[in-house]
Amino acid sequence: MADETVGRGIGLGRPGWRASAGVAWTVFVARLKIISRYKGAILLESFLPVFFAALPILLGTAVAGNEQNAANNFFQNTSSMGQGTSQYRLYMLLGSSTFMVVSLMLWLIGYWIRREQETGTLEAIYLAPAKRLHILAGVTSYSLVRSLTAFIVAMTIGSLLFGVNPLDGNLIAAIGYLILGIPALWGLSFIFGAMIMRVKEANSVIQLIQWVVPFFMGVYFPVTMFPPLMRFIAMTFPPTLMNDAMRSALLNISSLYGPGYVVIGLMFMAAWITPLLGYEFFGLMERRIRRNAGVGQY
């Protein structure tokens, strides 16, 4: 302690690992309470992937002339690199549902920061001694629960509607890839959140993400259809890796990235590197903001 002032303790605060875990848990519960008080929010986002999948399915039938031609053409056009499948409905549904997970993870963090900025609660959080990491752990856990709920409900509804059976493929492996891909999404969401905090504008960025991300993820088509440079960029994008891995498991097709152990290795790497980079970037932006007008300026 400095000799410049006296010290009088910190009142009722008891910092330690229990308190830190309590921070994450309290934030998690509070976010769930808040969203539960917005009627219909969770229901709506479970239906969105179904609509999102229906678009290319109907589009494909329109282009090919009928469903059988659509299946045949899709199989032939996706056959390069061992990715050929005639199960275009499941292909689209899985892509859309996975995109919903990605979108929610990015959206919820970024939007959370912006809303907290606007309502003044971001400053209130920054006044507390709780570490940002623990607060973010609570928010990301909440976003994970919401995303997974939307994914499961969307896949269930979509499977019934489009007459597909995701259980025919390796569901356990697909879920494993999904879980393995989540840390990388958190990392991206920190980057995204930091940008929003800096730019002080969430809606346009979210609107952009809504279309740019599925494009690069290959939600509606394999990224092998891209020119080489674009393909390279798309393949370094962690959500593309996650989507491709899940597809390979559920549709019994090869992964663009190679054998299973390569896919798992790459996902592990992304799971470590992306969150570290994302958190570092978040801290950098935060320090920059505090050096200028402070987090309260919205």
Add this chain to the structure above:
Amino acid sequence: MEHRGLGLARPGLAQKLATFWDMSKKVIVEYSRYPVAFVALFVQVFVIILLFMMSSFAFAAPGTSRGELSGFAGMMTYGFVTSMFLGFTLWEMGFSLREEQVRGTLESLYLSPTNKFSNLLSRIFAIIVWTTVMCTAAVVLVNLLVGGLPLQNVAFGLLILLFSISGFLGIGFLFAGITIKLKETAQLLVNGLQFFFFIFSAQFFPFSVLPQPVRDYVSRWLPVSYAVDLFRTTLLGIPPELMPNDALAEFAIVVAFGILSPILGYFAYLAFERQARRAGTLGEY
């Protein structure tokens, strides 16, 4: 009781028009201070086009030339134009109102004598201008991708588009009222609505692709479907899909949509707003 005047206010048509212009300018100035918003809008259009075009390539028979897809591409692109206008109307109405709700400026706006209709319209004016620019760019892009889009009856097509936009405004007014009521949930609703119209008004593909019951019991009951159908089939020079033997009746529906929708939508908005004022929730967000 003696009237003590209105201070510096000068009500009258000229001032009301000037106020409308100032309010529209405010939207433009706000957007100009968010360059990210402009860039996002522009990039969005290109990405959507590329996304759907590449999807369509994935379903085309191998060896099909890009030019052979031009008819389908025209169907998709002209439908896309209507979806852009509808989407941006909904987003702008809903989001700008939501922003004002969150920041507390909605209450301030309601304290002023400004006409509510003018307030709503001014939000969308700048966006309509910008959306027109973007849609033109989108049509040019697709032209380049497929080597030429069919384009006929341009003047009539634009007239249909004008009535369609007017109709979309009505939906936007209704949505603005819903935003006052539902607050945060309205933002999810706009996503849902967009996709609802994408599919049931077949904005990206022909109506023939939709199952017959969906066409008969959902699509045909949506005025937006007729707007989309008539606009693109006019530009493609083919008979409309929904009423192939009675294009005039379809035109009448679109005109009625364009005239009645803003009126009904505005009254719906006023009803929501009155309810919020009665409940004291105008300032709540």
Add this chain to the structure above:
Amino acid sequence: MQEPIIRVDHLSKTYLSKERKKGQRGKKKVHALDDVNLAIHDGEIFGLLGPNGAGKTTLIKCLTTLLLPSSGDAWINGYDVLRQEDMVRASIGCMLMGDRGLYWKLTGRENLDYFGALYHVPREVRRTRIDDLVTLLKLSDFMDRTVETYSAGQRMILAFAKALINDAPILILDEPTVTMDVPTARELRHIVKELNRQGKTILYTTHLMHEAEELCDRVGIIDHGKIIALGTTADLKASISTEDIVELEGIFPETTVRRMRDVPGIRDVVVTPMDSGLTKLDVACENSRMMLPRIIDAVTGNGASIQVIKPKEVTLEDVFIAKTGRTLSVDTRVLGEKEARPRGG
């Protein structure tokens, strides 16, 4: 000697502000804090006064780690503000953003529980603490409703409760009584005094003079990012030289005023008509207490009648005007102008 619990050494904060004028954009350097030195003693209530834009909020944000200063040092409760941020935050209970900083979709109780967790208060302790705060601040009527249904005053009270949730040794309250009604504001000040009696150090910003005079042991006046005056209210008032002035209100014919001007020891008599129909006299003299009997003698008779007579008190506003040449609060200035206007004018 009282030891400081908050110490500020040569603290400065400069930032760039974007300027937009017709067709032109530029950046302007804003010196929000300029070499501020301050020591707040353990167990005192320290008032920070200043007009809008003076630097009060910037100083507080630097002390509470929301803003990084451009240069200088600060210590709070034995912790370095720049190097031990977490402990500094744990040492303070803050009410900075008024009724913002609450979650509108959570109830009052849920808000307190949430923030209590962020301050690392254990769950069982939190529950008890919340119950205690509900009793202390009389929150029971609305505690279990969502904040979106609260009035502005209720939100402010809840924000105050939030500042107390961790029972920190230091409280920083930024204009806490703004938007509160008079009884509630009075009650809050009473609680602030009680908390101080229990040993808490309180940094209190306000632009209401009577609040500062009622509550604060010492006051610092800040203007343009600098501390321009510092001391107890009595010391500050004594530091400016003012003429002794006796204020009278009543009915005073012209002859009375002339007679008063002739009295030895009276320098000047300023006459101000009041809206009530009475007249106010400001009698400047050498020693108001000694002159009082002579003033009363001069006024008595000739149809004059005194309703009020009192020596004019020097206020903190007078201190601020003396140091800066400007008024501190808009409402004080406006009130003064209204009284000075001639009747019918």
